[in-house]
Amino acid sequence: MFRRDLVERMYGALRTGDADVLAEVLDPTFTGRSTDGLPRGLGGTFASPASMRDEFWWRIGQLYRLTPQVEEFLETEEGAVVTGTYIGTARSSGLPLRAAFTHRIVVVDGRITHLDQVTDSAAWHAALGEELATMRLAVEDGLATLCLARPDVRNAIDLRFAEDLLLAARRVASDRAVRALLICGDGPALTVGGDLDYIVENGGDDVGALLRTMTTSYHAALTTFAQLDVPVVTAAQGAVAGGGLGLVFAGDIVVASEDARFVSAFAALGLSGDGGGTWHLPRRIGPARAAEVYLENRPISAREALDWGLVNEVVLTADLRRRATERAQRLAQGPTRAFGAIRRLLRDSWSSSLSDQLAAETDTISRIAATADAHSAVSAFLAKTRPTFEGA
Incomplete structure (x- = not known):
């Protein structure tokens, strides 16, 4: 007492x-x-x-x-x-x-x-009514488009960027009108990772403390993207480096421009990594390649990224935004509840045994079968017509 x-x-x-x-x-x-x-x-x-x-x-x-x-x-x-x-x-x-x-x-x-x-x-x-300062978020016809907007520094990540990304991610997660998310960036690069000028100028004698603050918000945003019940498409152009690779890993579908280059960059700076790369890269491209990318700072070209399974499609640079938007719009018109269930099953499969995963699939499909979208899709299949999904 x-x-x-x-x-x-x-x-x-x-x-x-x-x-x-x-x-x-x-x-x-x-x-x-x-x-x-x-x-x-x-x-x-x-x-x-x-x-x-x-x-x-x-x-x-x-x-x-x-x-x-x-x-x-x-x-x-x-x-x-x-x-x-x-x-x-x-x-x-x-x-x-x-x-x-x-x-x-x-x-x-x-x-x-x-x-x-x-x-x-x-x-x-x-509550402060703050607008996003380093990116734009818009929702139209079920598609949320999050566009990074620091093109003058190639969308480098500073503290405000990390905070904005978390705020944007939570807005997407709480908006029931959203049925798919597109992540893209203004300018020649999706993001070059951490803003080194900002970090040096503001880190003082304890750069590590600033990096801890920045990565805490940034990683919370990436976690929120991973847990969304809607599919995510990432459009990657130019340099995609450092922790910025986390936005590639956030995408269920990644469309890359032919000029895209993916590089960890951390070893060149005497750093270890953030953005989830040490978890995602071994799973995406294999442990040997991931070690090479991290330890030798080896860049991955767009074509290699496609061959290795890091991205889903490579297009002309001029066509990137259009093509990524097309794929995201198509997903936004799909069976949202089923997509959310698929994302969870795929995510949980990394830590599940086969028997646990089979049980989860049984539980999930029986639940999703009761949705309005599943009913209408089955009826459309039997009638040999095209289904229209409402996201319910």
């Missing part, structure tokens, strides 16, 4: 802005960590009570009016785990904020020494 009273005093002080009470409940050695990917650079580690108060809590108060609603309080050996929901509005936009949170709190000798916050960063961005 004592720990709960202590934590509730902290929440009460945050609601009222009472710095004196915060000073009483927080130990001088206190450190805090907030979710990476929060807007306006709010995510990160804060190494003192003053830093957490001034650079995180008070800045949140400047951007939002909100209250943390505690829903569950669990005492642990170290302190407590608190779950709940932030409820409020953004001051600038007036848009609502509703974001789940989990706080892991450490208590030593009656004072709070550590707090880890995990929350839905995309909800915080959405």
